[in-house]
Amino acid sequence: MSTSSTEHWSFPRAELLPTYAFVASDAVKAEVRASGADIIDLGLGNPDRPTPRQIVEQLQQASTIGENHRYHPGRGLFRLREAVCGWYQRRYSASFDPNRQVMVTMGAKDGMTGLCLAMLAAGDTVLAPDPCYPIHRGAPLIAGAEVLTYSSTADEPAEAIQHALTRAERAGKAVKLVIANYPQNPTGRTITREQLKALCKVVQQSGAFLLHDLAYADLDFNQRFAPSIFDCGLPANQVEAFAVEVFSMSKSYHMPGWRIAYMVGNERMISALAHLKTYTDYGTFIPVQHAAAWALDNGDELAYEIRELYRGRAEALVQGLTHAGWENVAAPSGTMFLWVPIPPAYAGLSSSEATARLIREAHVAVSPGSGFGPGGEGFVRFALIEDPPRIEEACRRIARLFKRAA
Numbered sequence: 001m002s003t004s005s006t007e008h009w010s011f012p013r014a015e016l017l018p019t020y021a022f023v024a025s026d027a028v029k030a031e032v033r034a035s036g037a038d039i040i041d042l043g044l045g046n047p048d049r050p051t052p053r054q055i056v057e058q059l060q061q062a063s064t065i066g067e068n069h070r071y072h073p074g075r076g077l078f079r080l081r082e083a084v085c086g087w088y089q090r091r092y093s094a095s096f097d098p099n100r101q102v103m104v105t106m107g108a109k110d111g112m113t114g115l116c117l118a119m120l121a122a123g124d125t126v127l128a129p130d131p132c133y134p135i136h137r138g139a140p141l142i143a144g145a146e147v148l149t150y151s152s153t154a155d156e157p158a159e160a161i162q163h164a165l166t167r168a169e170r171a172g173k174a175v176k177l178v179i180a181n182y183p184q185n186p187t188g189r190t191i192t193r194e195q196l197k198a199l200c201k202v203v204q205q206s207g208a209f210l211l212h213d214l215a216y217a218d219l220d221f222n223q224r225f226a227p228s229i230f231d232c233g234l235p236a237n238q239v240e241a242f243a244v245e246v247f248s249m250s251k252s253y254h255m256p257g258w259r260i261a262y263m264v265g266n267e268r269m270i271s272a273l274a275h276l277k278t279y280t281d282y283g284t285f286i287p288v289q290h291a292a293a294w295a296l297d298n299g300d301e302l303a304y305e306i307r308e309l310y311r312g313r314a315e316a317l318v319q320g321l322t323h324a325g326w327e328n329v330a331a332p333s334g335t336m337f338l339w340v341p342i343p344p345a346y347a348g349l350s351s352s353e354a355t356a357r358l359i360r361e362a363h364v365a366v367s368p369g370s371g372f373g374p375g376g377e378g379f380v381r382f383a384l385i386e387d388p389p390r391i392e393e394a395c396r397r398i399a400r401l402f403k404r405a406a
C-alpha cells in the first residue's frame, strides 16, 4: 500500500494571506458565549436591518418568471447597467456607455478581486492604503502582485500617495495600480472633491491605473453624496483613461447578502474583468439584478434614510464612549464605523489583546485595528450595527470596566 503524503505541498496564496480581520477574535467570542454571556457584537460591518420591503418585492416578482432562473453570462442585465448609468448621471453628471464601461459583479469584493486577477501577476507592484479594508491589500496579493502601502490616516491623501510613489520609484519599482477608498473603511475618513481631484492627478501623472472603492457613496456625513472620481473636477474622459470606480448595493440599500455591486469606467479594465468572469462565473441571479436596478432608479430616499440611521448611531456611540471615559473619540465623517485609539485602561496592549480583553471583560466585541494592516495597530474599530439602546448598553458596560480598572 502506498504511504505517500501530500503534506510537503504548500498552498502559497492561502498561506500568504494574514488571518482575516474579523476571524481573529471569533474564538474568544465563542468561548465567552459558551459561558452564557450576551455579547454586543460590533465587530463585522454586517448591516443588521433587513433590505427595504420595496426592493424585496421586486425580487419576489422577478423570481416568479422561469426565464429569470437561467445562467446570465456577460456584463450584467442591460436594465441594470442602464440604471447604473442613470445613477451616475443623476448624482455626478457623468456619462458612461452601458455596453463598454459597466460591469455587474457579485459584490464589490468579487469585482476588485476579479479585476486584480485580470490585470496583475507576479512582478507587478500595487499601492494600497494602510490601514485598509482587507480586500484592498488582499486582492493584489491573491493575484501574485507585491503590495506597497500609503497611509490612509494622512490629512492629504494625494501627498501620501505621492510619497509612496516616490519611495517605490527610488526602490526601482513601477507602480501599476493604486487602490483608494473614500469614505474609508476602517478610519471613517471622507475626502473633499478638491482632495479627490489632487489624488486622481497624482495617479494620472504617475502612469498607474486607479481603482477607487466608493462603497460608502451614501455614507458621507458632510454632504449628500461622497465625491466620485468621475466628478472630481478633472474632465471625466481623462479619468476614464486610467481609472475605474466600484459601488456596492450592500451598505446603501441594506443588501449585503444579495452579493451585488458594479464597476464603472476604463474600458480596458472593465473588459479584462468581463473576460476573466467568462471563466469564473455565470453572473448574478437575474431577479437580484432586477431588484438592484429598481433600487438604483427609485431608492434615493431609502438610501438617505439608511445614511441617517448610521449617522444617528455614530452620534450615540461617540457620546456614550466619551461619557464612559474613552479618550480621543472623534466622530467619523462617514461610513458605518468608528475608529478609536486603544483606551488608557488597556495601555501597552496590542489591538488584538485589547479586543480580546474588551470581549472578556465588557462583553463588547470590536475589530482589532491590526486586522486592517500594520498602520491600524493601536486602534480598534466599532461597526455601527446596533440601534442606540444597545449601543448605550455597550457604553455602560465599558464605563463599568473603566471604573473597575481605575
Ligand SMILES: Cc1ncc(COP(=O)(O)O)c(C=O)c1O
Pocket (backbone or CB within 6 Å): 045, 106, 107, 108, 109, 110, 133, 181, 184, 185, 213, 215, 216, 247, 248, 249, 250, 256, 259, 260, 261
Ligand atoms: C470599503 C468597502 N468596500 C467593499 C465592501 C464590501 O462590499 P460587497 O458587500 O459588495 O462585497 C465593504 C464592506 O464592508 C467595504 O467596507
